[in-house]
Amino acid sequence: MVDKVQKIWIDGALVDWDDANVHILTHTIHYGLGAFEGIRAYKRQNGQTTVFRLKEHIDRLFDSCKLILMKPEYTREQIMTACTEILRVNKMEEGYIRPMVFVGEGAMGIYAPNNPHRTTVIAWKWGAYLGEEALKNGIRAKISSYSRHHINVSLAKGKIMGQYTNSVLAKREAKLGGYDEAILLDTNGYVSEGSGENIFIVKHGVIYTPDLSCSILSGITRETVITLAREEGLTLQECRITRDQLLLADEVFFTGTAAEVTPVREVDNRSIGEGAVGPITKRIQSRFFEVVRGNDTTHPEWLTRV
Numbered sequence: 212m213v214d215k216v217q218k219i220w221i222d223g224a225l226v227d228w229d230d231a232n233v234h235i236l237t238h239t240i241h242y243g244l245g246a247f248e249g250i251r252a253y254k255r256q257n258g259q260t261t262v263f264r265l266k267e268h269i270d271r272l273f274d275s276c277k278l279i280l281m282k283p284e285y286t287r288e289q290i291m292t293a294c295t296e297i298l299r300v301n302k303m304e305e306g307y308i309r310p311m312v313f314v315g316e317g318a319m320g321i322y323a324p325n326n327p328h329r330t331t332v333i334a335w336k337w338g339a340y341l342g343e344e345a346l347k348n349g350i351r352a353k354i355s356s357y358s359r360h361h362i363n364v365s366l367a368k369g370k371i372m373g374q375y376t377n378s379v380l381a382k383r384e385a386k387l388g389g390y391d392e393a394i395l396l397d398t399n400g401y402v403s404e405g406s407g408e409n410i411f412i413v414k415h416g417v418i419y420t421p422d423l424s425c426s427i428l429s430g431i432t433r434e435t436v437i438t439l440a441r442e443e444g445l446t447l448q449e450c451r452i453t454r455d456q457l458l459l460a461d462e463v464f465f466t467g468t469a470a471e472v473t474p475v476r477e478v479d480n481r482s483i484g485e486g487a488v489g490p491i492t493k494r495i496q497s498r499f500f501e502v503v504r505g506n507d508t509t510h511p512e513w514l515t516r517v
């Protein structure tokens with residue numbers, strides 16, 4: 212259960228948690244058209260709360276809206292302000308922020324071009340998405356029987372609500388099979404991403420991750436990790452990855468706002484490397500946490516003070 216907070220921002224107003232409801236004829240509930248984001252705010256070692264890469268998340272929200280021909284009624288600046296305000300009014304020092312743009316009630320049927328485009332920003336407390344143990348010792352993943360959407364079926368660069376049924380099905384299949392997370396291949400059989408994470412593998416000291424022409428979300432943590440890895444002097448290539456390359460990797464890890472940097476220690480019952488968290492994953496993970504909540508101030512442009 213999500214811990215209840217006091218207020219939720221809806222269409223420019225702060226509404227009590229219990230009153231933050233929508234009508235059952237809300238178009239998005241029926242057809243899934245809408246865009247959303249997931250953003251984290253961390254309390255840093257100096258006591259300040261900062262939102263991580265807020266601008267990039269709101270830019271992606273607007274990109275997602277553009278892809279699905281939706282126009283938020285609020286500007287980027289107004290939505291960014293709502294993201295920091297929702298933390299302040301709820302007295303949250305850390306948390307997960309969920310902005311959404313969705314199609315409201317009015318007409319039914321698929322087209323409904325004149326229904327309002329509504330905006331909301333919610334915040335809640337969220338610890339480690341896959342658990343503290345996962346961050347420390349890694350997870351077991353299953354290659355899903357579901358493929359990631361073909362690039363002509365959906366718009367993978369958009370964080371679009373309806374597309375997530377694919378993720379939910381893959382995640383459920385993995386969990387019901389006794390695994391922690393799913394890895395989806397694309398319709399050509401190449402490694403795509405997790406149900407809500409981008410994926411990286413390490414082989415002979417080189418890091419690889421699917422390039423952006425693959426059916427993947429352009430993850431903000433992915434881009435963060437690419438930057439940090441290169442700053443660390445590590446070699447990183449964006450390219451297609453096959454299932455066997457994945458299974459034979461020395462290290463595998465997931466990245467995502469929710470999952471942060473989560474090591475993968477097993478894929479389809481094969482140990483990855485020694486079956487423990489590898490040295491490059493450890494290095495990237497610890498640098499990531501230093502940047503988001505530690506003393507590393509090399510990227511002040513990524514932090515927005517609350």
Ligand SMILES: Cc1ncc(COP(=O)(O)O)c(C=O)c1O
Nearest residue numbers: 407408409428430431432467468
């Ligand atoms: C399908 C999918 N891939 C990747 C990611 C990671 O993206 P980010 O690092 O921007 O959170 C997410 C999470 O938003 C996701 O839902």
